[in-house]
Amino acid sequence: MKAKLVLEDGTAFIGNSFGAEGEALGEVVFNTSMTGYEEILTDPSYKGQMVTMTYPLIGNYGFNNIDKESFKPQVNGFIVKEICDASSNWRGNISPEEYFKEYNIVGIKDIDTRKLTKHIRNFGSMNGIISTKDESIEELLNKIKENKLLKTNLVKEVSTTEKYHIEGKGKKIAVLDFGVKQSILRILQNKGCDIYVFPYDSTPEELLEINPDGILLSNGPGDPEDLPQAYENIKKLLGKKPIMGICLGHQLLGIALGGKTYKLKFGHHGGNHPVKDFITGKIYITSQNHNYALKNNFNSDIIITHINVNDGTVEGFKHKFLPIISVQYHPEAAPGPQDSNYIFDDFIKMAGGNN
Known part of the structure; x- marks a missing residue:
């Protein structure tokens, strides 16, 4: 299924979805860690944010019930270049795709995460939306504006x-x-x-x-x-x-x-x-x-x-x-x-x- 990532300045990326269908909104940031995606996803400090992983392949060692920093994932959305379809780890008990669906996390893959990271680095972190719905960029930009007006106690x-x-x-x-x-x-x-x-x-x-x-x-x-x-x-x-x-x-x-x-x-x-x-x-x-x-x-x-x-x-x-x-x-x-x-x-x- 196709997915869009739209930033509040109008920059858009078209890729494919993984995990849950629908929409996710939040501040888009990038993380430069090469491993530790389980801990990153479950870190409460990421509440309200959508994380871009700069390392190109994510999910290669699957997921387990040990390597987590809270009782569930906390990110609003997840952005990767490639998600691994054949994870392998003796402790792994759930595949990446199953994990993101179970916890209702909307993800986007197959986009140029290097280009996205450079854009954030040059223009600063900004709010965005990941959507699997057939909506125009203008409609998605309006949703970003509406979401920014909401006050939440993270x-x-x-x-x-x-x-x-x-x-x-x-x-x-x-x-x-x-x-x-x-x-x-x-x-x-x-x-x-x-x-x-x-x-x-x-x-x-x-x-x-x-x-x-x-x-x-x-x-x-x-x-x-x-x-x-x-x-x-x-x-x-x-x-x-x-x-x-x-x-x-x-x-x-x-x-x-x-x-x-x-x-x-x-x-x-x-x-x-x-x-x-x-x-x-x-x-x-x-x-x-x-x-x-x-x-x-x-x-x-x-x-x-x-x-x-x-x-x-x-x-x-x-x-x-x-x-x-x-x-x-x-x-x-x-x-x-x-x-x-x-x-x-x-x-x-x-x-x-x-x-």
């Missing part, structure tokens, strides 16, 4: 609705869930932490009631400026307990400390982003997934600890006097290199642990 859609507990014998960690990846929880669990995961809108009093040794602010989707309640709550936690931020949590923590955010032209999405750590002097290859960044205009109490080697954006900071560390990239990777797992050890030490 974090609310991916956050847990109730507090839950992952038992451990180590330090007690409260995780504020803005769309937490399961790999973050797995790493804390593997380090013995006693984990309590809270809904994104939990009050400071609810978090402090369990008397945690540390608080982790998770990754998640969307614009941090759309969550004033969250960063106002974080302000009330400053100095009360050791705090670590990751991705969206990093941005919200930065705003709570007086910083400002801005939208990147096409974001950072992939498993190969070089980041310099000013503390160790090393350059790490990192996994990233964000469209917003913090401005480098903090007061003198904040020390910038990491920058992106490619564009100089802020990738990490710490506080001179308070027990606070934060990183923009994903130290848990999944997919991507695990160079930066040490960040979790630093956090647990800050929380009084021995890691």
